[in-house]
Amino acid sequence: MAALNDEQVMLRDMAREWADNESPTTAFRKLRDAAPAKGFDPEAWSTVAQMGWSGVVIPEEFGGSAFGYLSLGLVVEQLGRNLAVSPLSSTAVAASAIAMGGSDAAKSEWLPKLAAGEAVATLAIDEGPIHGGKIEASAPGGKLSGTKKFVAEGDGADVFVVAATDGLYLVAKGEGVTVSTRKMADSRSHADVTFADAPAEKLGGPELTQAVVDRATAVLTSEMLGMADAAFDQTLDYLKQRVQFGQVLSTFQALQHRMAKMKTELELMRSTVEAALEAIDAGRSDVDQAVSLAKAVANDTLKLVSREMVQLHGGVGMTDEYDAGLYLKRAAVLETMWGTASYHRDRFARLNGY
Amino acid sequence: MATAAELDRPADTTDAFRQEAREWLEANFPQSLRGKDNAMSAVDGPTEETAEQKQWREAMGEKGWGLPTWPKEYGGGGLGRAEARVLGEEMMRIGAYNPIGGMGVMMFGPTLLEYGNEEQKQKHIPGIVRGEVRWCQGYSEPGAGSDLASLQMFAEDKGDHYLVNGQKTWTSGGQWADKCFALVRTDKSQKHAGISFLLIDMDAEGVETRPIRLISGSSPFCETFFTNVKVPKENLVGREGQGWEIGTRLLQHERNSLSGGGGSQGRMNQGEQIPFIAKKYRDVDGEGRLADSDLRTRIIKHEMDQRAFALTLRRAALEAKGNAGPSAATSVMKNVGARITQDRAELAIEIMGMQGLGWEGEGFSHDELAQTRTWLWGKAVSIYGGSSEIQNNVIAKRILGMLDHQ
Ligand SMILES: Cc1cc2nc3c(=O)[nH]c(=O)nc-3n(C[C@H](O)[C@H](O)[C@H](O)COP(=O)(O)OP(=O)(O)OC[C@H]3O[C@@H](n4cnc5c(N)ncnc54)[C@H](O)[C@@H]3O)c2cc1C
Numbered sequence: 001m002a003a004l005n006d007e008q009v010m011l012r013d014m015a016r017e018w019a020d021n022e023s024p025t026t027a028f029r030k031l032r033d034a035a036p037a038k039g040f041d042p043e044a045w046s047t048v049a050q051m052g053w054s055g056v057v058i059p060e061e062f063g064g065s066a067f068g069y070l071s072l073g074l075v076v077e078q079l080g081r082n083l084a085v086s087p088l089s090s091t092a093v094a095a096s097a098i099a100m101g102g103s104d105a106a107k108s109e110w111l112p113k114l115a116a117g118e119a120v121a122t123l124a125i126d127e128g129p130i131h132g133g134k135i136e137a138s139a140p141g142g143k144l145s146g147t148k149k150f151v152a153e154g155d156g157a158d159v160f161v162v163a164a165t166d167g168l169y170l171v172a173k174g175e176g177v178t179v180s181t182r183k184m185a186d187s188r189s190h191a192d193v194t195f196a197d198a199p200a201e202k203l204g205g206p207e208l209t210q211a212v213v214d215r216a217t218a219v220l221t222s223e224m225l226g227m228a229d230a231a232f233d234q235t236l237d238y239l240k241q242r243v244q245f246g247q248v249l250s251t252f253q254a255l256q257h258r259m260a261k262m263k264t265e266l267e268l269m270r271s272t273v274e275a276a277l278e279a280i281d282a283g284r285s286d287v288d289q290a291v292s293l294a295k296a297v298a299n300d301t302l303k304l305v306s307r308e309m310v311q312l313h314g315g316v317g318m319t320d321e322y323d324a325g326l327y328l329k330r331a332a333v334l335e336t337m338w339g340t341a342s343y344h345r346d347r348f349a350r351l352n353g354y
Numbered sequence: 355m356a357t358a359a360e361l362d363r364p365a366d367t368t369d370a371f372r373q374e375a376r377e378w379l380e381a382n383f384p385q386s387l388r389g390k391d392n393a394m395s396a397v398d399g400p401t402e403e404t405a406e407q408k409q410w411r412e413a414m415g416e417k418g419w420g421l422p423t424w425p426k427e428y429g430g431g432g433l434g435r436a437e438a439r440v441l442g443e444e445m446m447r448i449g450a451y452n453p454i455g456g457m458g459v460m461m462f463g464p465t466l467l468e469y470g471n472e473e474q475k476q477k478h479i480p481g482i483v484r485g486e487v488r489w490c491q492g493y494s495e496p497g498a499g500s501d502l503a504s505l506q507m508f509a510e511d512k513g514d515h516y517l518v519n520g521q522k523t524w525t526s527g528g529q530w531a532d533k534c535f536a537l538v539r540t541d542k543s544q545k546h547a548g549i550s551f552l553l554i555d556m557d558a559e560g561v562e563t564r565p566i567r568l569i570s571g572s573s574p575f576c577e578t579f580f581t582n583v584k585v586p587k588e589n590l591v592g593r594e595g596q597g598w599e600i601g602t603r604l605l606q607h608e609r610n611s612l613s614g615g616g617g618s619q620g621r622m623n624q625g626e627q628i629p630f631i632a633k634k635y636r637d638v639d640g641e642g643r644l645a646d647s648d649l650r651t652r653i654i655k656h657e658m659d660q661r662a663f664a665l666t667l668r669r670a671a672l673e674a675k676g677n678a679g680p681s682a683a684t685s686v687m688k689n690v691g692a693r694i695t696q697d698r699a700e701l702a703i704e705i706m707g708m709q710g711l712g713w714e715g716e717g718f719s720h721d722e723l724a725q726t727r728t729w730l731w732g733k734a735v736s737i738y739g740g741s742s743e744i745q746n747n748v749i750a751k752r753i754l755g756m757l758d759h760q
Contacts, residue, residue, distance in 0.1 A: 318737065
């Protein structure tokens with residue numbers, strides 16, 4: 001565990017409490033079955049904002065608290081534990097892009113609204129089903145054209161931070177923007193967004209794109225950490241309670257060693273995730289490496305834990321009634337988002353010159 | 355079972371048989387079904403046959419070639435292994451599938467042939483061979499999964515019949531099945547020796563199924579409740595109290611066919627091959643190799659695993675010549691088969707990225723949506739039929755002679 005200050009401890013505990021009381025996995029199920037058009041529960045989103053979480057990485061002058069990425073990660077992790085549905089991470093990361101590159105006008109138009117939870121923002125980067133492909137969208141004369149695939153929270157976003165060949169742009173929903181929903185295994189909001197001569201404001205060059213994607217990736221690993229931790233805890237609880245052969249399953253050494261291995265991997269995962277977030281907060285020059293390390297480890301670990309969760313629950317793990325499948329499905333989507341383990345191992349190697 | 359003499363039939367006999375098979379298939383296999391799959395092989399859905407599928411099933415059922423090596427007197431093909439292989443080759447050549455399948459074929463039939471009395475074989479085997487009767491497996495109970503022998507469903511001796519009360523769960527295809535082969539308790543005082551193997555009509559009064567939804571979205575299996583169900587005594591297979599022996603024998607057949615050892619390797623080779631999918635979805639370099647070298651390495655590892663497995667199956671088949679049926683070694687095969695099936699699906703969704711994780715609706719092809727479901731469904735192969743952990747226990751104890759630590 002990173003050394004947290006008092007504010008961070010409070011933030012974490014509050015988020016944990018809220019997630020457990022107000023947004024347990026049953027809330028996710030309800031939302032999944034209701035399938036609201038925007039993909040999230042507006043009431044829950046406004047509570048999240050009231051607690052200040054949507055403004056954690058927004059500067060104070062624009063209504064945020066500027067607590068930083070480690071703090072944001074702590075919140076996202078707690079929500080991830082319970083598969084809480086929220087446009088929090090996408091909005092926060094998109095807001096930071098605006099904060100880093102936006103004009104004064106753009107900042108004062110959007111940041112206070114995003115901090116207050118009155119608007120939702122997201123990143124629209126990839127143009128294919130796999131992260132890291134070519135970007136072809138372009139914005140000659142401030143009119144952006146191109147199609148972005150699998151944009152998380154695309155259904156409910158009011159404003160998009162869009163990658164074009166020459167960098168990042170800000171595009172508000174409306175003129176020239178068409179959103180079409182993609183129904184994915186994790187039952188969360190993903191959409192293809194087509195921009196056709198949409199009015200766009202430039203935020204920065206390709207370095208900004210990279211910096212923002214790294215931030216998004218780091219925040220995503222926090223969600224993965226929360227999920228992996230919770231999946232592990234629930235599996236352990238189950239093994240301690242399920243009786244076969246006249247004994248609880250947790251007495252079988254074959255299972256004890258598997259749990260022990262997972263616990264070990266989880267420790268490594270937590271360190272890499274926290275290190276990536278801290279590297280961003282510290283403005284270090286090797287954020288990219290820290291992020292690729294975190295995502296590669298997070299992918300492998302969440303994959304291990306979520307698959308084992310199903311296996312160790314046995315038959316009930318295959319049923320929709322138990323939560324194991326929900327973690328499995330969300331895990332697979334997050335393993336794909338912002339790059340697979342292969343992608344990040346390769347990137348890490350390149351960054352290190354081999 | 356084939357005799358040694360049948361196995362070693364000279365080549366000219368098989369050549370003549372090849373000709374016969376070719377002609378018969380040509381005359382009977384509807385061309386429109388070329389390349390299609392057996393609608394009955396899967397238990398995860400009701401069978402809705404087209405007129406042609408039905409016609410093909412009936413033709414093969416009549417001929418007995420769906421189960422080519424099963425004895426002729428019960429409707430089977432009565433062929434030797436060499437001929438059965440030839441038949442398989444000829445079917446493959448014209449893109450024909452075997453229309454006969456299901457749990458009756460994979461597990462119940464072979465077990466009944468071994469343990470059933472003459473009357474029972476006459477009564478039940480032809481329906482399986484013809485693909486007319488669907489069987490389900492009533493083993494698991496809420497409190498009896500891996501520890502199957504702790505099952506509680508009770509069959510009380512009422513003189514001319516048993517009165518059955520209790521609950522089964524995870525009954526695959528229970529809602530579509532005609533009959534159920536069940537393990538029931540006939541004696542409460544002994545764990546293993548109190549179990550009997552009983553055949554129950556699913557439409558008997560007092561049988562109720564409630565479908566359970568799976569993580570893949572479908573509801574192919576049930577909780578099954580039995581309330582005062584009358585089962586005639588003639589439906590007891592073997593002796594009272596012999597159920598554990600018969601039931602575990604059936605599990606060996608199940609593992610055998612799940613692993614592909616039953617000649618159904620096709621199951622895990624279904625769909626496009628992984629390298630082909632990879633080249634369709636991923637970038638290749640100037641020399642036509644996958645650009646993602648890490649992925650490429652793992653795909654090759656998977657391919658090699660698959661080949662090693664196929665070679666092992668072949669070696670096991672050769673070594674088992676003359677042996678009667680599957681053995682504890684099927685646990686090894688079941689685990690490898692499960693691992694390969696799951697690796698394949700994991701690789702496929704990884705290769706396809708977000709495109710391989712679609713649930714429904716616009717933007718995904720039929721194959722892509724099927725891939726998501728296959729991946730999720732595949733998580734069950736290491737759980738059912740005895741989980742991988744239980745197979746490992748079997749390997750450790752029965753093959754390696756390692757003992758419990760208590
Ligand atoms: C899709 C599907 C279809 C099925 N179809 C049928 C069917 O048609 N008919 C039927 O009767 N049953 C069916 N089953 C049930 C299946 O056989 C059981 O799920 C299986 O035997 C495991 O039992 P369980 O679910 O109670 O898990 P548990 O026995 O509770 O096991 C939970 C976990 O603990 C592990 N474990 C248990 N004991 C040990 C041990 N001693 N050492 C190490 N690890 C251990 C298991 O491997 C598993 O990972 C089906 C199951 C599934 C998932």
